[in-house]
Amino acid sequence: MSEIKFLDPLTKHLEKLPGVGKKTAQRYAYHIIEKMTEEEVDEFAKELVQIKSTLTHCTICGVLSNQSVCEICHSTYRDHTQIMVVKDTKDVFAIEKTGQYNGVYHVLKGLISPLEGIGPDDLNIDSLEKRIDENVKEVILATSFTPSGETTALYLEKILKKDHIVVSRIGYGLPAGGDIEYVDELTLKRAIDSRVNSKS
Amino acid sequence: MSEIKFLDPLTKHLEKLPGVGKKTAQRYAYHIIEKMTEEEVDEFAKELVQIKSTLTHCTICGVLSNQSVCEICHSTYRDHTQIMVVKDTKDVFAIEKTGQYNGVYHVLKGLISPLEGIGPDDLNIDSLEKRIDENVKEVILATSFTPSGETTALYLEKILKKDHIVVSRIGYGLPAGGDIEYVDELTLKRAIDSRVNSKS
Numbered sequence: 163m164s165e166i167k168f169l170d171p172l173t174k175h176l177e178k179l180p181g182v183g184k185k186t187a188q189r190y191a192y193h194i195i196e197k198m199t200e201e202e203v204d205e206f207a208k209e210l211v212q213i214k215s216t217l218t219h220c221t222i223c224g225v226l227s228n229q230s231v232c233e234i235c236h237s238t239y240r241d242h243t244q245i246m247v248v249k250d251t252k253d254v255f256a257i258e259k260t261g262q263y264n265g266v267y268h269v270l271k272g273l274i275s276p277l278e279g280i281g282p283d284d285l286n287i288d289s290l291e292k293r294i295d296e297n298v299k300e301v302i303l304a305t306s307f308t309p310s311g312e313t314t315a316l317y318l319e320k321i322l323k324k325d326h327i328v329v330s331r332i333g334y335g336l337p338a339g340g341d342i343e344y345v346d347e348l349t350l351k352r353a354i355d356s357r358v359n360s361k362s
Numbered sequence: 363m364s365e366i367k368f369l370d371p372l373t374k375h376l377e378k379l380p381g382v383g384k385k386t387a388q389r390y391a392y393h394i395i396e397k398m399t400e401e402e403v404d405e406f407a408k409e410l411v412q413i414k415s416t417l418t419h420c421t422i423c424g425v426l427s428n429q430s431v432c433e434i435c436h437s438t439y440r441d442h443t444q445i446m447v448v449k450d451t452k453d454v455f456a457i458e459k460t461g462q463y464n465g466v467y468h469v470l471k472g473l474i475s476p477l478e479g480i481g482p483d484d485l486n487i488d489s490l491e492k493r494i495d496e497n498v499k500e501v502i503l504a505t506s507f508t509p510s511g512e513t514t515a516l517y518l519e520k521i522l523k524k525d526h527i528v529v530s531r532i533g534y535g536l537p538a539g540g541d542i543e544y545v546d547e548l549t550l551k552r553a554i555d556s557r558v559n560s561k562s
Contacts, residue, residue, distance in 0.1 A: 168428045172413045175406040178398065179390045190379045192452060194410065195417055195426065198378065203414045206375040207407035210394065213372045214403045217395050226395065228368045252392065 169195070222293070224269035224286045226251040234258075234266055241265045243299040247290065247318060249273055249311070253304065265302070268293065273310035274317055280310075282317060291321065300328040307334045307352065369395070422493070424469035424486045426451040434466055441465045443499040447490065447518060449473055449511070453504065465502070468493065473510035474517055480510075482517060491521065500528040507534045507552065 169191040176187035194203060219225065220232035227233070234240055234254075244265025248254055254267050270285045294301070301322055305311035315331055322329050335353030336345060345353075369391040376387035394403060419425065420432035427433070434440055434454075444465025448454055454467050470485045494501070501522055505511035515531055522529050535553035536545055545553075 168417060169413070172409050175402075175409055178393075178402070178406075180393045181389075189381075191413075192426075193378075193380045195414060196451070198414075200414055202375075202378070203410055206378075207410040209372050209375055210403050210407040210410075213369070213391070214395060214398075214400055217368060226392075251396070 219269075223267045224271060224289065225254050225267060239264075243297055244302065245290075245293065245298060245300070246302040246304050248304050249306065249314075257304070265300075270305075270314065273305060273308075274314040275310040276313075285314075287318070287321075290318075294322065294327060298327055300330060302330050302332060304332045307349070419469075423467045424471060424489065425454050425467060439464075443497055444502065445490075445493065445498060445500070446502040446504050448504050449506065449514075457504070465500075470505075470514065473505060473508075474514045475510040476513075485514075487518070487521075490518075494522065494527060498527055500530060502530050502532060504532045507549070 169188060172191045172194065173184065173187040176182055176190045177184060179187075182190070194206075198206075217226060217228055218230065220227045220235055221230050222235040223232060225232050225234070229236070241264050245268050246257065246263060246265055247268045247270060248257070249270055249272065251269060254269060257263050257267075268286070268290045270287065270290075272280055272285050274280060274282055274285065290301075301318075303315045303318055305315045319329050319331075333356060335349065335356055337349075369388060372391045372394065373384065373387040376382055376390045377384060379387075382390070394406075398406075417426060417428055418430065420427045420435055421430050422435040423432060425432050425434070429436070441464050445468050446457065446463060446465055447468045447470060448457070449470055449472065451469060454469060457463050457467075468486070468490045470487065470490075472480055472485050474480060474482055474485065501518075503515045503518055505515045519529050519531075533556060534549070535556055536549065
């Protein structure tokens with residue numbers, strides 16, 4: 163009896179959570195069994211099943227939502243001529259938090275990554291092309307400054323250019339509070355490349 | 363839509379896990395919804411409810427077990443004249459891992475802590491006293507080197523002494539690999555106090 167073997171079936175599930183290894187999963191399992199009441203665990207289990215069955219993705223932009231058309235796509239206060247393309251729902255929430263963007267979004271559900279075998283067909287790109295009609299003026303590519311992010315942005319630039327809309331990319335460069343001395347070469351190179359002339 | 367509000371009901375439950383704050387809980391919830399299949403989540407929920415309803419505590423020593431009498435208390439290969447008193451089930455597993463102990467255990471389910479309002483009556487102490495009959499030769503107190511651990515050990519020493527059995531405490535001192543230079547004063551003091559004469 164040197165290991166908590168009978169915790170294994172639950173531990174196995176908890177290990178699937180991001181950043182959770184065997185030790186942490188065992189700690190969680192132990193806590194669930196020893197410290198939570200039966201009612202708490204029942205409610206937890208119910209919530210798991212329920213949230214999974216009620217949440218869906220917006221049929222227009224692909225963001226995680228509890229409606230078939232999300233709040234943003236549904237809103238008449240948002241600028242539907244601007245579409246910002248992001249990797250996933252978390253990015254939408256991060257940008258919404260800034261309060262600096264009033265257009266709509268398109269969630270790719272991933273990035274092109276040949277190494278992981280993810281090609282354009284595996285992403286939400288078809289639906290993006292279909293969304294682009296005469297009403298759309300600008301597509302802002304907001305993918306990360308990583309090999310996959312760059313590849314995806316380049317691919318989208320190429321296929322969207324022909325639609326005679328403005329395709330832009332968000333700015334890359336020095337982060338807030340970033341000291342030049344400590345910034346990596348790539349970021350620095352990018353910051354120099356994307357320099358903007360000061361108003362004289 | 364600047365926050366993942368519809369994740370809140372699930373996040374609330376995940377936040378109850380040890381060391382999990384709001385951010386981590388949201389990350390877990392997001393992962394459950396976006397990356398796990400419906401089947402996986404269903405099984406996870408089922409396992410939660412099932413493990414909670416099948417696991418119980420050994421009626422003799424109080425360790426977490428899937429039987430009413432645990433493997434250790436049930437075993438005829440273990441030395442039932444030696445009882446090691448520990449705080450909780452995790453301590454039992456830790457000691458079992460060493461393979462250095464062949465007696466049985468008694469799980470207190472906590473430590474005496476006046477500050478937290480935990481007194482002797484809130485712990486599994488009554489059942490320990492009842493277990494101590496003429497067959498028991500030694501009770502080893504294996505509580506931690508903390509104020510609560512010390513208080514609990516002193517209390518148990520006092521109430522068990524009258525039973526004319528040997529009451530011992532596990533050794534405290536320098537941990538393996540611990541450099542004297544970096545060890546705290548309390549541990550060092552304890553290590554000096556509990557010095558053992560070298561065999562000449």
